[in-house]
Amino acid sequence: MKRLSQILLLLFITTFSEQLLAQKTEGFSIKGKVKGIKDTTVFLAHYFGYNQQVIKDTAEVDANGNFHFKGIKTLPEGLYLVSLPKGKYFDMIIGNQEFSFETDTINLIRKMKIVGSKENEAFFKFQQEMSDRFDEMKALEAEAKKGKNPAVEAKIKKVQAATSQFQQEWLKNNATLFAGKLIKSSQEPEIPAYPKPVLTKADTAAMYQYQFQYYKAHFWDNIDLKDDRMMRTPFLQKKLERYFDDLTVQTSDSISKEADFVLARATARDVRRYVIYKISSQYETPKILGTDGAFVHMAEKYYIGEPVLWDTSTVRRMKERVAILKPLLIGKRFPDMYLTDTLGKEIEIPRIPADYTVMFIYDPECSHCRESAPKLKQAYLSLKAKNVKVVAASIDRTPLKWKGFIKEFKLEDIINGIDIHKNPKTGKEEYYTDFKNTFDVYATPVIYVLDKDKKIIAKRLPIEQVEDFIDFTRKQKMAKNK
Incomplete structure (x- = not known):
């Protein structure tokens, strides 16, 4: 028998795809040229979490590396990847439905040139700049390993400061773009310095507690859960797993409380459905004993309680599953067995x-x-x-x-x-x-x-x-x- 989570994943993707097909059919036209490939096939797919992709189009590459993704239906906006032969790929933002790009397999990011997409121009300029700074830092760190050198240490601090300033300015200048949201969502919250002296073990424990509480309280600050495009990125799934695996006490009550906290922010329909699905599927057959009560909470409050988000088949299956699992939760009296x-x-x-x-x-x-x-x-x-x-x-x-x-x-x-x-x-x-x-x-x-x-x-x-x-x-x- 298939697990309910597997069935729900299939229903989720199927329903989601059907909704996309119902969008206004304006079409898309994305022309590409990649030096170093020829006479092959390339794929365009959007992220569905970090470990799944949904293919939206394929294109044939000619002898000069040219190809054309095109269709009569508008692509859902978000972060996509263009998959090339031999496992090579690069990410690309789909917002504007008509643009072109050119790059080279020698270095897909550094060689990228965009025409007609402000989002991707900003996105690749950020990556190119960060790549240059990373190479500079790598060379300095290699030099530092040879022995203590105040001049090299000073250069490292200077590059770190310049990189931090570049990121802040770039995020400020591109705050209205999805590219800005995307880069920001990949960043961790910055924890302020502990405001008290650390002199004893008790002080150290208090500092760690302060850092943990601040980190957890601001964990979701950098990702916009009101933007459905975030569902088509790898970052939402990573954050959900980090939050519930590492920052949440593994009891049904704590998991349910944190789920309610996250879902109070997740108001975009697709994001909300995705968050509900991911948390529910994790605790339907939990790794930690006794946490299936969180699944019952999710099913009752967010599937059965919000039927407008789901098809009738999904709600019916959830009702059936809750009817079975609720009497079998930890602490319940064992049902009569004859x-x-x-x-x-x-x-x-x-x-x-x-x-x-x-x-x-x-x-x-x-x-x-x-x-x-x-x-x-x-x-x-x-x-x-x-x-x-x-x-x-x-x-x-x-x-x-x-x-x-x-x-x-x-x-x-x-x-x-x-x-x-x-x-x-x-x-x-x-x-x-x-x-x-x-x-x-x-x-x-x-x-x-x-x-x-x-x-x-x-x-x-x-x-x-x-x-x-x-x-x-x-x-x-x-x-x-x-």
Whole structure:
């Protein structure tokens, strides 16, 4: 079964493309000439995050390096890349839909000449100037490595100051251009000097805390989340990942709070949809235990709560996903699972006396389940001494397969259950447990760890990590009760 995030990505790109096709059809005409290539094909694509590109046109290159991107529909504005043979490419701003350029494979940036696009003239002049300054700095740093030289150190400081001044002046002079927004969005916030003396370890800790808080508070200052063109750059995705991976405490509440903070700024429709999608997909199947509550928050508030942003299919899928996941969040009481043991007796999970209960949900013919079964057997040898019970529930309702699995892997010591119940009146078999929709079993095995009150404290752990997790949880609880 495909993850919902994969389906949502496809729906997102498809819907987005359909919206672009609905734009006014004015067309585009971009002529290029690249010395050093001939008789080949080149591609024009816009960024969709830093690791995906959406191809919008292809063009054939003649014997002299000439090619022509053209179409009858207006291209969405943003940062594009022109992809050349042998992995070479360069970025280009698409705003004006008609312009030309010429460059050379010897140095695509330095040799670039633009005609008819003020955005790209400014964009490439910035890159050319910065490239020259980088080369100058590189040469000075190489000289400095040979030994202490006050004259070289002074030159380095001078180049650094001149470069900083150039950037500030360039940004000021091009503030109205998208090129200006683009370069600014790639820059980090500048942290002011700490206003107090740093004399002790406590002062140092306070300084670091000040720097972190300032950096986080001003993290989004340089990127305009009210401009849809930012979605077609690599910078928005990078900033989202940096903010939520490195600057946000990995708990559902903190993630949800920070998501709300970012989305209060992200008012442009395409940017808003992209931010919602990226955060939601990250926490649908999270790397950090227990953060899927952030996915539920995003789904309820920004998919179900803002249906005008999405097609009806996406909203419906989100409603279905929330209905499954919300009762299974960390801290929720484990839903009723109706099982009988090998003697046909009902297994009452809420009444199992244990400090912790491990629920192992499996398919007897699943290869991963068969790999996990010996590990489950081994783990139980030490878990049972810690007042931990294990319930193995088969989703396959074939008694022969179920009992064969138990016997093969010598699991008779644990509690084995199957969803087969005989109606006392008719004598017919009945099934009561919907493993897929009640316990989110879209692949097996699935493991839940429950506390003594049968509340979920972990899920989807590899069997190898279960004992360590329980030991860690027990120690935390003991330390808290001291």
